Amino acid sequence: MSYLERVRTQNPLIHNITNIVVAPFTANGLLALGASPFMAYAHEEVADVAKMSGAVVLNIGTLEERVVEAIRLAGQSANANNVPVVLDPVGAGATAYRTETVQMLIRELRLTVLRGNVAEVSNVIGESWSIKGVDAGQGEGDRIGIAERAAQRLGCVVVITGREDVITDGQTTFLTSNGHALLTQVTGAGCLLSSVIGAFAAIARPGEDLLGSVVEALAFYGVAAEIAAERTADQGPGSFQIELLNQLAQVTPDILAERARVRQIDGG
Ligand code: ATP
Ligand code: TZP
Ligand code: MG
């Protein structure tokens, strides 16, 4: 059974502490995929919600003190209960507050997956890369090297997205090249992807197939975007955004196998 089928069969509960821009889009995307979204922020309940979930997705997009504390409490509970933790360090490097917050989080939490653009991931590990708000700035650095160093330093799977995505555990590295430029015109395309990765991490067997599952999440999301772009070719980002949700529900394991562009570049 593919990881995608496992997500749809197991319907994992995904606890999201995300930003105010993307919450409904993220919940709808997870439902379309076949996962079960749960947005919960209250300090009184986040530990309980994290404990009962298949994965916890932490996103600092519109951070403020109460949200940061909710993220910390949820992450600690997930760690204590062996629930996978995905961190999306939105805008890390754009302000000192964001950079310091992600650095506190990586000190205090054990991450399962870190997913960001190249600037965000660089800034998380103290290698600066220009960033304009929440979008990666221009740069010519070694995206693969940054991802591998981040994975080794944090002891987790790291995903750097862009036109081509890098997925690595620090030893073995994959590139996926599905996707479509229209994804850059939909806010939350990266944030939803981080939650989709959470759903695939939730069904992975710990220590066995996490990396493979995350690679499939990237290919799946990219294929859904490609088909959505084909179906809305004469329209624009609004129609594309809706069709992306449709395709998250409609892409089958066979379509995925036919269209996925995945390349392993290092290791075993
Ligand atoms: P940024 O804020 O820098 O756009 P993000 O958090 O929105 O970052 P992206 O890097 O845009 O995240 O990645 C989100 C999705 O969009 C991924 O599936 C990625 O493969 C895809 N993607 C991003 N840019 C392109 C592109 N130019 N062509 C094809 N796919 C892309
Ligand atoms: N501002 C703060 S969070 C956010 C914006 C526009 C959403 C960012 O979403 P993504 O997925 O990184 O494009
Ligand atoms: Mg983007």
Ligand code: MG
């Ligand atoms: Mg982002």
